[in-house]
Amino acid sequence: xxxxxxxxxxxxxxxxxxxxxxxxxxxxxxxxxxxxxxxxxxxxxxxxxxxxxxxxxxxxxxxxxxxxxxxxxxxxxxxxxxxxxxxxxxxxxxxxxxxxxxxxxxxxxxxxxxxxxxxxxxxxxxxxxxxxxxxxxxxxxxxxxxxxxxxxxxxxxxxxxxxxxxxxxxxxxxxxxxxxxxxxxxxxxxxxxxxxxxxxxxxxxxxxxxxxxxxxxxxxxxxxxxxxxxxxxxxxxxxxxxxxxxxxxxxxxxxxxxxxxxxxxxxxxxxxxxxxxxxxxxxxxxxxxxxxxxxxxxxxxxxxxxxxxxxxxxxxxxxxxxxxxxxxxxxxxxxxxxxxxxxxxxxxxxxxxxxxxxxxxxxxxxxxxxxxxxxxxxxxxxxxxxxxxxxxxxxxxxxxxxxxxxxxxxxxxxxxxxxxxxxxxxxxxxxxxxxxxxxxxxxxxxxxxxxxxxxxxxxxxxxxxxxxxxxxxxxxxxxxxxxxxxxxxxxxxxxxxxxxxxxxxxxxxxxxxxxxxxxxxxxxxxxxxxxxxxxxxxxxxxxxxxxxxxxxxxxxxx
Numbered sequence: 001x002x003x004x005x006x007x008x009x010x011x012x013x014x015x016x017x018x019x020x021x022x023x024x025x026x027x028x029x030x031x032x033x034x035x036x037x038x039x040x041x042x043x044x045x046x047x048x049x050x051x052x053x054x055x056x057x058x059x060x061x062x063x064x065x066x067x068x069x070x071x072x073x074x075x076x077x078x079x080x081x082x083x084x085x086x087x088x089x090x091x092x093x094x095x096x097x098x099x100x101x102x103x104x105x106x107x108x109x110x111x112x113x114x115x116x117x118x119x120x121x122x123x124x125x126x127x128x129x130x131x132x133x134x135x136x137x138x139x140x141x142x143x144x145x146x147x148x149x150x151x152x153x154x155x156x157x158x159x160x161x162x163x164x165x166x167x168x169x170x171x172x173x174x175x176x177x178x179x180x181x182x183x184x185x186x187x188x189x190x191x192x193x194x195x196x197x198x199x200x201x202x203x204x205x206x207x208x209x210x211x212x213x214x215x216x217x218x219x220x221x222x223x224x225x226x227x228x229x230x231x232x233x234x235x236x237x238x239x240x241x242x243x244x245x246x247x248x249x250x251x252x253x254x255x256x257x258x259x260x261x262x263x264x265x266x267x268x269x270x271x272x273x274x275x276x277x278x279x280x281x282x283x284x285x286x287x288x289x290x291x292x293x294x295x296x297x298x299x300x301x302x303x304x305x306x307x308x309x310x311x312x313x314x315x316x317x318x319x320x321x322x323x324x325x326x327x328x329x330x331x332x333x334x335x336x337x338x339x340x341x342x343x344x345x346x347x348x349x350x351x352x353x354x355x356x357x358x359x360x361x362x363x364x365x366x367x368x369x370x371x372x373x374x375x376x377x378x379x380x381x382x383x384x385x386x387x388x389x390x391x392x393x394x395x396x397x398x399x400x401x402x403x404x405x406x407x408x409x410x411x412x413x414x415x416x417x418x419x420x421x422x423x424x425x426x427x428x429x430x431x432x433x434x435x436x437x438x439x440x441x442x443x444x445x446x447x448x449x450x451x452x453x454x455x456x457x458x459x460x461x462x463x464x465x466x467x468x469x470x471x472x473x474x475x476x477x478x479x480x481x482x483x484x485x486x487x488x489x490x491x492x493x494x495x496x497x498x499x500x501x502x503x504x505x506x507x508x509x510x511x512x513x514x515x516x517x518x519x520x521x522x523x524x525x526x527x528x529x530x531x532x533x534x535x536x537x538x539x540x541x542x543x544x545x546x547x548x549x550x551x552x553x554x555x556x557x558x
Contacts, residue, residue, distance in 0.1 A: 038104055038360075039174055039379030040527070042262050044269045045540040046178035050350065051256045051273045053185030056192070056284060057347030058141040059249035061340050062318045064292055065303055067249075071242030073293025074223030075235070079242035080289035083250055084281035086467075089460030090422045092450035093429035094253040095274035099448035102270050103520050104261030105361020106254075107425050112365050113516055115431045116509045118501035122494050123424040124362040127254070129490070130417035131355035132391040135166075137414065138348035139395035145344060148316050148337045159395040162345070166352045166392060170385060173378040174262050177353060182544075184346035191339035192284060195320050198332065199291040208328040217297040225298045228474060240470070247467055248415045250285045252277050253425065258354045262379070265534045266524065267447045272537070274448065295323035302326070352388055359384040416490040419468040426461035430454055431510070438512035 042050070067076045094107065103109055108127055112120025139162045146153050169180050205212035226234030227241045256273045263269045296303060296319045306317035316322070318340065324333045360381035363372035372383045433454045436443060443449050450456060472487030501507060535543065 038262050038357075038375065038381070040262055040264050040266075041173060041175040041379070042178045042259055042269075043175075043264060043540055044272070044534045044537055045544060046175075046182050047256075047259055047263050047269045047273050048276065048537055049182045049185040050178065050259055051252065051277065052280065052284075053181050053188060053346050053350055055250075055252040055255060055280065056185075056188050056343060057138060058145075058340075058344050059245075060284065060288055061191075061195075061320065061343065062141065062145070064245060064249060064289065065307055065317060065319045067242040067245030067289070068292055068296065068298050068319060069300075069304055069307060070225060070227045070245070071238040071240075072221075072223055072225035072298045073218050073290075075225065075239040075242040076245075076289045076293050077286070079239060080246045080250065081286050083243060083246040084285055086460065086463040087250055087252065087422070088278055088281060089456050090425050090464065091253045091274060091277050092453070093457045093460060094257050094425050095271070095277075095448050096443075096446060096450040096453070097429055097432055098257045098260050099267055099271045099274065100446055101519060101521065102260035102263065102266035102524060104364070105358065106257030106260055107428050108358055108361045109365055110432065111424060111428050112367070113519060114435060114510055115428055117365075117367075117505060117507040118498050119424070119428075120365060121362075121367045121501045122498040123421070123428075124358060124365070124367055125497055126417050126420050126424070126490060126494050128355055128358040128362065129493075130414050130421065131351045131358060132388055133394075133414050133417075134351045135348050135355065135388075135391045136394035136397070138344050138351065139392060140397075142341065142344045142348070143395070145337060145340055148321070149334075156396060159392065162348065162395065163389065163392045165345070166349055167389060169349055170352050170356065171380060174380070177349075181346060181349065184342055184349065187339055187342045188346065191336065191343060192288070194339070195336070196287065196291060198320065198324070199295055202323075202327060203294055211327075215294060217294065221297050221299045228477070237474075240473075243467075244415075244471055246285070246289070247419060247471070250281065251418065252280065254421055255350065255354065258357055261357070265528055265531065267528060269534055271448050292319045295319060296326075300326075348392075352385075352392075355388040355391070356381055356384045359387060413486055413489060416468065416471065416488060419464055419471065420490060420494060422464040423461060423468065426457045426464065429457045430461070431512075431515070433457065435510075435512045435515035435517060439515070439517060441517065 064076075067079065071079060097110055098106055101110065105124070108120060108124040110120075111123045139159055142162065143153075143155050143158050146158060169177055201207075203212070203214050224235045225238045227238035228234060229237060253274070256270060256277065260266050260270045300322060302322050302325075303317065303319060306322075316325075318336070320336055321333045324336070359368060359372060360375075362368035363370065363381075363384065372381065372387070374381070374383050376382050429450075443453075468491070472484065475483045475487060534540070
């Protein structure tokens with residue numbers, strides 16, 4: 001089965017989903033690369049690596065130190081393991097909905113279609129602001145990491161370079177973005193493997209001091225640090241500090257959902273990305289937290305001095321870099337810092353992409369100005385991109401104020417928005433599940449069936465809501481309006497957005513029998529029927545590498 005040509009396809013202005021005129025199957029041609037103005041060009045390997053790259057940034061390498069000094073190695077490990085379990089609940093919900101309906105904008109548009117237009121409006125703007133604000137956060141972090149080598153690098157020059165590079169990458173076709181992220185994410189994987197190997201080799205005595213320290217730091221100064229208070233309460237608050245750091249560090253489902261609208265053969269590639277999310281949680285985040293607790297004690301004077309006096313600090317405040325210096329290891333700290341630079345740049349690049357696509361999804365649902373629907377011939381939402389690129393300029397705030405203070409402030413703001421995203425996802429899933437049941441859909445026939453539903457969604461909703469409510473509890477010990485707003489401002493913004501939309505547009509909650517579970521499925525089904533299945537991950541990677549070598553060889557002969 002094939003689609004009509006672009007001339008024969010009319011696009012619904014509300015959903016940007018193709019509708020068709022005519023019945024001549026012999027003359028149909030697939031509108032393979034243009035559904036809703038965007039192009040399905042992201043290959044299997046690009047999607048899998050974007051899922052990795054989008055979920056790993058500054059926090060796993062630098063900011064994780066906060067969790068260590070506040071909670072100790074035991075609390076850090078437990079907190080990361082527990083939060084990974086909670087986020088796995090959200091991932092199960094998102095996987096079922098996205099593989100079933102891999103549309104542009106993901107859950108943002110599902111909220112409008114299956115819950116309430118006001119809910120989609122609120123969720124969409126929350127996610128856009130979350131991603132957009134993270135761009136200057138990563139640029140500020142990049143500035144700090146670069147000071148590992150020199151203190152006189154002009155902040156303005158770094159911000160300007162990031163703006164230019166982000167623009168160059170994201171203005172190209174989406175395939176070029178996918179290719180850049182594939183190689184940048186490869187650097188992150190190399191860095192993580194290198195740090196894991198560093199931890200194991202040094203803990204068994206493979207270091208200049210020949211000190212097989214093992215789990216010594218778990219015994220002295222101990223596994224559980226006291227935070228704010230002393231005694232059992234202090235240790236519990238230390239665990240909460242580590243847990244909140246985990247909630248800022250561990251992400252993933254939202255990035256896979258956001259690329260679904262530009263993925264080739266999404267019911268295969270997106271499904272694979274979601275299914276591998278669980279082992280990513282285990283390997284990258286849980287094992288990463290374990291390694292940090294092994295290599296450094298929570299009372300390390302260098303770590304505490306850098307974080308408490310400089311904030312998130314420089315690249316030198318990375319627990320890994322500090323541990324390397326403590327052991328007298330040279331060269332490796334420079335290599336680690338260099339790979340952290342590429343890792344942080346990649347995270348910012350992903351945020352530019354996601355912010356642009358989330359704003360575009362708002363526009364095609366009528367929740368943002370109409371002119372933002374405009375796309376280039378290469379499938380780039382050009383005006384959405386231009387609006388998004390305003391946010392990197394917030395990185396210039398570091399020129400006149402302490403960069404560490406700006407990074408911490410932005411981190412607090414975005415963390416609340418991040419938790420809200422997961423609450424929205426679970427809520428949307430419950431409405432989706434209710435509609436499926438009311439309309440007689442057999443979930444066993446879905447391309448991906450989440451386990452334990454709807455109880456998994458309910459558990460995810462409860463855990464994320466509780467996390468959000470207690471996230472800023474410490475502010476009530478010595479109440480300060482400014483600090484309170486950094487923790488909970490996004491909650492109030494979302495409430496205002498939802499109530500305002502309800503009052504102005506008079507939108508109503510979607511009844512289970514009226515929820516549109518067909519939506520863009522015919523177009524997606526026909527698209528997948530019109531192309532060959534995607535290459536397997538490792539086959540795709542091998543062919544890309546060999547093709548790259550052949551290209552270089554041909555250029556050399558020329």
